[in-house]
Amino acid sequence: MRLLVIADPVVGFKIHKDSTYVMLREAARRGWELWVTQAHDLRVYNGVVEAAAQKLTFTDTQEYKIWFELEPHLQQPLKDFGAVLMRKDPPFDAQYLYATHLLSLAEAQGARVFNPGQTLRDYNEKLAILKHPEFITPTMVTQRAADIRVFLAEHQDVILKPLDGMGGMGIFRITPNDPNVGSIIETLTENETRTVMAQRYLPxxxxxxxxxxxxxxxxxxxxxxxxxxxxxxxxxxxxxxxxxxxxxxxxxxxxxxxxxxxxxxxxxxxxxxxxxxxxxxxxxxxxxxxxxxxxxxxxxxxxxxxxxxxxxxxxx
CATH class of the missing domain: 3.30.470.20 (ATP-grasp fold, B domain)
Structure with missing residues (x-):
């Protein structure tokens, strides 16, 4: 079985904690043939979605940056792999969005992609909770400062976060007495041009x-x-x-x-x-x-x- 993993460069993997690394290790242990590529190495040529992929093999060491060997890039249709794992880290920006469209096209051509392109588009990691209101704290999505101030006045202790961050980046906790409320709101919403999420703080x-x-x-x-x-x-x-x-x-x-x-x-x-x-x-x-x-x-x-x-x- 041939496995293609779309991820950030493997040379940067923190192998002591990286989940994609142990996925690859386990697949290799079972005899899977491993290939890696990056989202920007996807292309459509003669109507077929391809990747400039490199075959990866594990070395005898688990030391940082020398745990793997990579063969030269080879253009291959995604449909020719047994499975394709999309493991590109956020942010979910325009380039990521384009990659999901290429994945959807590849799926129509027979590729088996996990997680599929359509679901990656449909399930924004912040907004997706709104599909399941029975399990969430009071939440507002807006780019208007006045909306956020009303929400803050109602709930008193609020978390603000961007919709495209990861690792806690850009998250603020605010209360009505915080002297920096205005500045925080202006910064996160980029002066009311960027949509953010506000949630009641959970102790x-x-x-x-x-x-x-x-x-x-x-x-x-x-x-x-x-x-x-x-x-x-x-x-x-x-x-x-x-x-x-x-x-x-x-x-x-x-x-x-x-x-x-x-x-x-x-x-x-x-x-x-x-x-x-x-x-x-x-x-x-x-x-x-x-x-x-x-x-x-x-x-x-x-x-x-x-x-x-x-x-x-x-x-x-």
Whole structure:
């Protein structure tokens, strides 16, 4: 079986925590032939979606930057691979959007893409929660400063965030007495030209922003609670949070088992739900992570679960 992974350059993988890395490791262990490419190496030639892909093999070392060997680029149709994994990190900008359209065209030509291009377009990682209002905290989406001020006056303690960020980037917590409210709103909305999300602050963040993984609609039994650093609002690991693996709570499982089949029915094979307390705050579909952290602390081999599910999906 030939596997193509579309991701950022492998030379930059932080192999001690990268989820795509352990996906590749597990696929290689099972004898899959591995190929990698980047989103900007996709093209349409004579009507066929192709990638300038490189065959990847693992070396005998796991040291940073020398764990792999790459062969020269070779133009190949996406339909000629057994599976294509879209693992390009956000932001979901115009170039990312164009890549999803090429993936959809490739699917029409017979490629098996996970997660598919259409679902990546339909499920903005911030806005997708609005499809499931029963599981979210009070939320507003707007680019108007007056709207945000009304929402802030109603809820008193509010989180503001851009719709295209990752790793906690651009997230602010504001209260009515904050002297910088006006400046924060102006900055995030770029003077009312950029749409943002406002959510009522959830005090349960102190116990962690939990990443709950869904693989083909089924939850992994443990999640990763990302605990904010002292004096920090954000639990994101990229913002200094500490990851603590925990079994799913009954509420976590209720959310996961309700949303999992719905998301899988839309074609979403791998999803990372962000859960604070009893509420879903994001539905991550571009390149969900935390495989290694959960595996190291729980003993659950998440990468093996993922490749197991992928092989079942492909009928192997």
């Amino acid at each position: 349960a963040i102190k116990d962690g922003d939990k990443r709950v993984l869904l693989i083909d609609g089924k939850p992994v039994d443990w999640c990763l609670a990302r605990i904010p650093a002292a004096g920090e609002t954000r639990g994101n690991l990229a913002a200094g949070g500490t990851g603590v693996a925990r079994p799913l709570t009954p509420r976590d499982r209720e959310i996961a088992e309700t949303l999992g089949p719905q998301l899988a029915a839309k074609g979403l094979f791998l999803v990372g739900l962000d859960v604070i307390g009893d509420n879903v705050t994001e539905i991550n579909v571009t390149s969900p992570t935390c495989f290694q952290e959960i595996t190291a602390q729980s003993g659950i081999d998440v990468a093996a679960l993922f490749i197991d599910a992928l092989e079942r999906k492909l009928g192997l």
